[in-house]
Amino acid sequence: MSLRIVVTVKYVPDATGDRHFADDLTVDRDDVDGLLSELDEYAVEQALQIADEADDAEITVLTVGPEDAKDALRKALSMGADKAIHVEDDDLHGTDIIGTSLVLAKAIEKAGYDLVISGMASTDGTAGVVPALLAERLGVPQVTLLSEVSVEGGPNGTVKGRRDGDTASEQLEASLPAVVSVTDQSGEARYPSFKGIMAAKKKPVQSWDLEDLEIETDEVGLEGSWTKVDSATERPARTAGTIVKDEGEGGKQLAAFLAERKFV
Amino acid sequence: MAEVLVYVDHVDGAVRKPTLELLTLARRIGEPVAVALGPGAADTAAALAEHGAVKVLTHDAAQYADYLVVPKVDALQAAYEAVSPAAVLVPSSAEGKEIAARLAVRIGSGIITDAVDLEAGDEGPVATQSAFAASFTTKSRISKGTPVITVKPNSAAVEAAPAAGAVEALAVSFSAKATGTKVTGRTPRESTGRPELTEAAIVVSGGRGVNGAENFSIIEALADSLGAAVGASRAAVDAGWYPHTNQVGQTGKSVSPQLYIASGISGAIQHRAGMQTSKTIVAVNKDAEAPIFDLVDYGVVGDLFEVVPQLTEEINTRKG
Numbered sequence: 001m002s003l004r005i006v007v008t009v010k011y012v013p014d015a016t017g018d019r020h021f022a023d024d025l026t027v028d029r030d031d032v033d034g035l036l037s038e039l040d041e042y043a044v045e046q047a048l049q050i051a052d053e054a055d056d057a058e059i060t061v062l063t064v065g066p067e068d069a070k071d072a073l074r075k076a077l078s079m080g081a082d083k084a085i086h087v088e089d090d091d092l093h094g095t096d097i098i099g100t101s102l103v104l105a106k107a108i109e110k111a112g113y114d115l116v117i118s119g120m121a122s123t124d125g126t127a128g129v130v131p132a133l134l135a136e137r138l139g140v141p142q143v144t145l146l147s148e149v150s151v152e153g154g155p156n157g158t159v160k161g162r163r164d165g166d167t168a169s170e171q172l173e174a175s176l177p178a179v180v181s182v183t184d185q186s187g188e189a190r191y192p193s194f195k196g197i198m199a200a201k202k203k204p205v206q207s208w209d210l211e212d213l214e215i216e217t218d219e220v221g222l223e224g225s226w227t228k229v230d231s232a233t234e235r236p237a238r239t240a241g242t243i244v245k246d247e248g249e250g251g252k253q254l255a256a257f258l259a260e261r262k263f264v
Numbered sequence: 265m266a267e268v269l270v271y272v273d274h275v276d277g278a279v280r281k282p283t284l285e286l287l288t289l290a291r292r293i294g295e296p297v298a299v300a301l302g303p304g305a306a307d308t309a310a311a312l313a314e315h316g317a318v319k320v321l322t323h324d325a326a327q328y329a330d331y332l333v334v335p336k337v338d339a340l341q342a343a344y345e346a347v348s349p350a351a352v353l354v355p356s357s358a359e360g361k362e363i364a365a366r367l368a369v370r371i372g373s374g375i376i377t378d379a380v381d382l383e384a385g386d387e388g389p390v391a392t393q394s395a396f397a398a399s400f401t402t403k404s405r406i407s408k409g410t411p412v413i414t415v416k417p418n419s420a421a422v423e424a425a426p427a428a429g430a431v432e433a434l435a436v437s438f439s440a441k442a443t444g445t446k447v448t449g450r451t452p453r454e455s456t457g458r459p460e461l462t463e464a465a466i467v468v469s470g471g472r473g474v475n476g477a478e479n480f481s482i483i484e485a486l487a488d489s490l491g492a493a494v495g496a497s498r499a500a501v502d503a504g505w506y507p508h509t510n511q512v513g514q515t516g517k518s519v520s521p522q523l524y525i526a527s528g529i530s531g532a533i534q535h536r537a538g539m540q541t542s543k544t545i546v547a548v549n550k551d552a553e554a555p556i557f558d559l560v561d562y563g564v565v566g567d568l569f570e571v572v573p574q575l576t577e578e579i580n581t582r583k584g
Contacts, residue, residue, distance in 0.1 A: 231403045
C-alpha cells in the first residue's frame with residue numbers, strides 16, 4: 001500500500017520586501033512578492049526523502065491561500081512532490097491560525113493521509129503552532145520540531161525523530177498516522193532541477209473551496225476569526241546611533257559606552 | 265476578582281524566569297492561579313507565591329516525562345475546567361506554544377502567541393505583538409472563548425508580590441491520545457553555566473565574521489565578562505561553528521534582551537527578525553555598510569579580533 005504523505009505549505013510575503021498591513025489589518029499581499037515559505041521547503045525535502053526510502057509513496061502538497069498561492073505549490077511540485085491541492089475561497093480572507101488549522105485539517109482528511117509534514121513555522125506569522133493544532137484536530141500523534149526524521153514500515157508503520165529543545169534533546173516515536181514538523185536543521189532543501197520545473201507544469205493541482213470541505217463561512221475569514229487585531233503601527237525608525245571607526249581604541253570606547261549605560 | 269491560569273515552566277521545581285514575568289502580567293488582569301506539572305511540581309510553590317500566585321495547582325505523573333506534550337494539555341484542560349479562568353497564560357517556549365494551541369482548540373478559544381506585553385481591556389486582555397521582523401507593533405485580543413495567550417520572555421519585569429500560594433492537588437485523567445508520542449530517549453543539554461539565551465538580560469552574538477568555531481571563544485569571553493548568553497547568526501550555525509540551539513533569528517530564537525552585542529554579523533532581515541526588539545543594540549563589524557549599523561545605539565567599524573578582546577579586557581578591568 002502506498003504511503004500517503006501530505007505536506008502543508010504556506011505562500012508568504014517575501015521577508016526582504018516592504019511588508020505591511022492592509023487597511024483591514026490583514027497582511028497586505030498586493031505590494032510584496034510572495035513565495036513558498038522557506039521553512040516549508042524543509043518539509044517538502046523530508047517528504048521526498050521519506051518517499052525515497054518507502055516502497056511506494058505519494059506526496060501531496062496542500063496550501064490554503066489566494067490565487068497566487070499556486071506559486072508555492074508549483075515550487076513544491078518542481079522539487080518533486082506528486083500532486084497539489086489548493087484551498088481557495090474569497091471567504092477565507094483574514095482567517096486566523098485557529099481557522100486555518102480547521103481548513104487544513106478538513107482538507108487533509110478529505111485528501112486522505114498517513115503522514116502530515118509541516119515546516120516548524122511560517123516565515124511571516126512565525127507562531128509555529130499549526131502542526132500541533134493539526135494533530136489535535138486530526139486526533140493523531142504530534143511528532144514536532146524534528147531535526148531528524150524517519151519512517152519505517154509503510155502506512156501502518158512508525159515515525160521516529162529527534163527534537164532538540166532548550167534543556168534536552170529527545171528521541172520521539174509514534175505510530176502512523178501522525179503529524180510531523182521539521183526544523184531548518186533537518187537537512188538542506190534541494191533546488192528544483194530544470195526537468196523538475198518542466199514536469200511540475202503537468203502535475204495536477206486540484207482546487208477546493210469551503211463548500212467542498214463542508215465548512216461554514218462564519219467559521220473562517222475576518223468575521224469568523226477567533227482573534228481581533230485592533231491596531232497595527234509601524235515601529236518608529238531607531239534614532240541614528242553613534243558609529244565610530246576603530247583606530248586602536250574601539251574596544252575601550254565601546255566599554256565606556258556600556259559603562260555609561262550601566263551595563264558594566 | 266477573576267482568576268487567571270498561569271502555566272508554570274520549571275525544571276525539577278526550579279521556576280524559570282519567564283513564568284515569574286508572566287505572574288506580573290497576570291496580576292494586571294486578575295488573580296494568578298499557577299499550574300505546575302511533573303517532577304518537583306510542589307517545590308515551585310514558594311517561588312510562585314512570592315510572585316503573586318494565590319493558588320498553585322500541582323500534579324505529577326510519569327506521563328509528563330514519557331510522552332510528548334499531550335499529557336500536559338490534558339492537565340491544563342483539567343485546571344481550566346476546575347477554575348473557569350478569565351484567561352490562560354503560557355510562556356512562549358516551543359512546547360508552551362504547542363500546549364496553549366491545543367488547549368485553545370479543545371476549549372473553543374482563540375489564541376495569541378508571542379505577546380510582548382499584556383494589559384486589561386474592556387473586552388478582555390489586550391496583547392501587544394511584534395510583526396514583520398519587529399517593524400510593526402500590533403494590538404490584538406481574543407474574540408471567541410477564553411483568551412489563551414503565550415508571552416515571550418523579557419516582556420515584563422519580575423516583581424515580588426507575596427500571595428497565599430496555597431498548594432492544591434490537581435485531579436487529572438489522561439486522554440487516550442496522551443500516550444501517542446513516546447519519548448524513547450532524552451539527553452540533557454550540558455549546562456554552559458551561562459544564562460539561557462531567550463531569558464538573558466544581555467546577549468553577545470557572533471556571525472560569519474567570527475570565521476571559525478575556535479574563534480567563538482572570543483565571543484564567549486566577552487559574554488562571560490558581562491554575565492551574558494551567547495548567540496549565533498544562521499551563517500555561523502550553518503557553518504557548524506556554534507549549536508543551533510543558540511541561533512538567533514527568524515528560524516532560530518527570538519531574543520529581546522536589555523543589551524544585544526552583534527559581532528561579525530551583517531544584519532540580514534532574517535537575523536534582525538530575532539533581535540530587533542532588543543533595548544540597546546551594539547555592533548562590531550568591519551564593513552561600514554553592514555545593515556546592522558542602521559539598528560545600533562553604538563557601532564564600531566573595525567576588526568572584531570581587535571575590538572572584542574580589547575572590549576572584554578576593558579570590562580574586566582572596570583569590574584576589577
